[in-house]
Amino acid sequence: METIDRLTLEDDDDEVEVEIEATPERELEINPALCLVGRFLTNRPIRLQWMKVAMGGVWSPVRGVTIKQAETGLFVFQFHHHLDLKKVLKGGPWFYNKHMLILGSMAETNVASQVPLYTVPFWVQVHNIPVGSMSEKNGKQIAASLGEFLEYDEKNNSNFWRKYMRIRVMLDVRRPLRQTRRLKKQDGESQEVQLKYERLGMFCYYCGLMGHTDDSCDLLFSMEEDDGVRKWGPTVRAEAKRGVADDGGRWLREEGQIWKTPNQGEKGEPSKSLKEHSLGGMNEETKRLEERKDLMAELMRNPSKLFPKNHNLQFKNIMKDGEANNEGGAIGKGMKEGNDDDTDEEIIVEDKKRKLFNENSSCLVSNRGDGERMMVDSIGHVDTPNATRLPGEMSLLSWNCRGLGNPSAVPTIRDLVRKHRPDVIFLCETLVHANKIEDIRVRLGYDGAFAVDKIGRSGGLACLWKHPFEGYLINYSTNFINIEIRNQHFPPWRFTGFYGIPDGERRRESWDLLRTLSQDNSLPWCVMGDFNDILSNEDKRGRVDHPSWRIRGFREAVQDSGLIDIPLQGYSYTWLRSRGEHDVVEERLDRAMATQSWLDLFPNSQLLNTVADRSDHSPIILKLLEQENNGYRRPFRFENAWLEEE
Structure with a gap:
């Protein structure tokens, strides 16, 4: 009754305004500033339990993460430390089952459905850039023509044999990706640079949009006939850099759970496996990529090892x-x-x-x-x-x-x-x-x-x-x-x-x-x-x-x-x-x-x-097992086994 007494009702002819006292955060057990809202760029349903384990393994938050479904296709990711949240925002784009995750902060609103979810951060490589033009100032100008500038990779400049500029841009998933930009020098000479997107995920070479492929493109299916022409191609993808997956379940955190960081010793020292992960270094990654190239070359040389599909x-x-x-x-x-x-x-x-x-x-x-x-x-x-x-x-x-x-x-x-x-x-x-x-x-x-x-x-x-x-x-x-x-x-x-x-x-x-x-x-x-x-x-x-x-x-x-x-x-x-x-x-x-x-x-x-x-x-x-609503209409066929049952 105490809570009700605090409400103030103001009668007007057609509407009633209710002034409600904000519930303390400790009662809500949720801090909007530590919450992200997300949706996956797909029309397919997402299995919550398996998605939780996968994202927990990819993110590996030190203080854990609690994942809930706010409504169909909309998820809330509650972190328990601002550094975990910052790492996730800085490390995107993220994917589950090849579907891109679009994230937004709940810091400015407590309603998940009101968070705009249209932009995703990408590292973009700018190739064929003129000699002497690889600078942060020029990178900001190129980024502004694509979306919102986020970051310029200074470390990429430390490589004497650098082949491209690297900029981080917030891209709108509703717009087709740009493949090139034309740069104009002060002397009037212009040069076209090529753009490559890191960790692109599903991409349609017909319409240039992310989140689907050619075989499910609405624009392509609106055409009377597919002439086979594609304005985009595989060159829009940057060479993959693989990360390290981890055991996802141990990073998930239930509400009210007393948290103990995985890979943490009794005295707060990192475990051996965590040290191995941090010290694995680039040599191991480079070795794995080289071994994979050798395997692919062997598959091409030796058809008996892997025969062509559909033969x-x-x-x-x-x-x-x-x-x-x-x-x-x-x-x-x-x-x-x-x-x-x-x-x-x-x-x-x-x-x-x-x-x-x-x-x-x-x-x-x-x-x-x-x-x-x-x-x-x-x-x-x-x-x-x-x-x-x-x-x-x-x-x-x-x-x-x-x-x-x-x-x-x-x-x-x-x-x-x-x-x-x-x-x-x-x-x-x-x-x-x-x-x-x-x-x-x-x-x-x-x-x-x-x-x-x-x-x-x-x-x-x-x-x-x-x-x-x-x-x-x-x-x-x-x-x-x-x-x-x-x-x-x-x-x-x-x-x-x-x-x-x-x-x-x-x-x-x-x-x-x-x-x-x-x-x-x-x-x-x-x-x-x-x-x-x-x-x-x-x-x-x-x-x-x-x-x-x-x-x-x-x-x-x-x-x-x-x-x-x-x-x-x-x-x-x-x-x-x-x-x-x-x-x-x-x-x-x-x-x-x-x-x-x-x-x-x-x-x-x-x-x-x-x-x-x-x-x-x-x-x-x-x-x-038999599933009635699998979306596939089966033709009726009489089975002899049904007679045997009688």
Whole structure:
């Protein structure tokens, strides 16, 4: 009642004014001066929980950050120290799942929706600038023609061989980006300079606006026909400078939580991992960039390492249903009869992608009859699945099987198939030639398969699928199989079975391969397999922690690829190594990750950890449950299985 007594009501004919005493900040538990409001430059919905973890990891605020959703598409970021807030404002632009975050301060208003969100700070490189013209005064003039001048990079001038001027400008996202500016000297001579934007993110080469690409440009779709002409090109992007991702969850702060800074020792000393991060220096970054360039060059020189996307691969010896081909192997490596040495086999590449599901295709693929599908075990017994699922449900199994040559391997896989009934199976470390996979496909009752031969006594990949799901090969290497999956119940999407390079010294090759795959296709994407890496030390139990540089490197690759880790249900670890009762190490090396567009397509997906006897890895099962409102209208098709239910 005390609060009500303080209100003053002034009656007028048509309106009533209410004078309200401001609530003290300690009661609100929020300081607007320490709050930022933000929205992402996208029309797609943003998953709050996963966005919070991602942004917490990118920002790593010393005093933590509390993130809430004010309304649909509008978020409030409450910091707890002005230095954390200042660092975020100075370090932009920021991205989540490749979508740009537009930030504004709440210092002048307490209402989040009233904060204008149209401008983003960018570092702009000015190339081809005349000799003697690289000065802050000239930089301010160039910046003023683009937007609001923020900062001039003096450190860039300390490099004797500097190739460009670097200025920080606040740009309006509603305006197309400028590609050039014409500078006029005092003597009347003019010269055109080229502008490059650092950390540009999604950009449309047709309209010049940020936040979308050509394939979703409203202006382009308003034209009767696309003539292919683009006024903007890749030259508008500056060469990427990669940062270091961190474990996001530990930087999030709940309301009322007593805060202890991560990486802080008991006496306030930085932990070893933080020292390593700060002392990593430019040498490590330069080395990583050079290694990535070498990897890309190797991929161009050696097509067998990464085949071009959207190409169908045909082999001389095509295996049909029930045949075992002892001459031809899949994926560019084969074996001669009576010889265990790996040899190259000639491959014919066609420019037309073809369904891997018919007998005219290649690589251990065959058709089954139109009758009832059956599973045949090793002694000739026939199994008919005893349960039916709703249309649109799907499950995928991924397992590092540690070799299929053992007589117990196939019965183990058969038991997994009986229990979980996966529509797609990805196996790594098969340690067999491709003809063995064809035999397994027939015995399990699957309709299609694609296999990568082992190399010596290691490696080997296999992917199997069954009707009504169809697989289209995109590309592959010794470390992944990349296919497009189609089914009448959902739009096409991309599945990648991934096997991370186990050699610790070659980890960065795996990370760069993941980045390359992320740019390979625009379909909704899910990648699943044994990555031979962990995202945080919470993914490991036993002995010493995982090397911090490997955790940071893998997290960086995952973030750069626009992937989101799907939570694992069940036991927390998928790999076990035991050297006695007191020397047991467990890690979560196997996982499934997906892009936001894939998660929007399958919002009810679940990743389950299961068990198998004969490997130190446990299989993981990804279940895609029926979603009524997925935005995709399915054609009606009658299913014979519905009659069986009656």
